[in-house]
Amino acid sequence: MPINTYHGSCHCGTVQFEIEADLARLEHCNCSICVKKGALFTYASPERFRLLRGEEALTRYQFNTKVSEHFFCQHCGIHTFGHPRSSPENYIINVRCLDNFDLESADYELGLFDGRDWEVFMAARKDA
Numbered sequence: 001m002p003i004n005t006y007h008g009s010c011h012c013g014t015v016q017f018e019i020e021a022d023l024a025r026l027e028h029c030n031c032s033i034c035v036k037k038g039a040l041f042t043y044a045s046p047e048r049f050r051l052l053r054g055e056e057a058l059t060r061y062q063f064n065t066k067v068s069e070h071f072f073c074q075h076c077g078i079h080t081f082g083h084p085r086s087s088p089e090n091y092i093i094n095v096r097c098l099d100n101f102d103l104e105s106a107d108y109e110l111g112l113f114d115g116r117d118w119e120v121f122m123a124a125r126k127d128a
Helices: 032-037 118-127
Strands: 004-009 016-021 025-029 041-044 049-053 058-061 069-073 079-083 091-094 109-113
Touching (some): 004 079, 016 091, 025 032
Parallel strands (some): 025 109
Antiparallel strands (some): 025 041, 069 079, 079 091
16 A cells, blocks of 8 residues: 555544555554554654644543553544654554545554553564
8 A cells, every 4th residue: 555645633623633654554452541442553753744733632641651642632532643652753643533544445454562561562573
């Protein structure tokens, strides 16, 4: 799948953003928060992410090591994007918030990010 521009938003439309991404591989995470919110993720560098509107409506949530950041719209509660613990300088995007990407018809690979056993998973990734 080539790199395309995707538009994303929260449910009420207050938070809007764009990413440039290749969505051939998506990930789900099994950490405590990701399991509860049911998000599917892709990653974007700062150069490939643009917050178009709604910065003032974002609420940041952090837990455990307080490295990762999860941003939610304070009006509708939808988790749109964040900064992952594995690379906090980048963005992690909730693909379910992309308005012009259809999960049902798209061709993509779905991988697991083992957030439940983060340290072991990241050590294995470095060794691979």
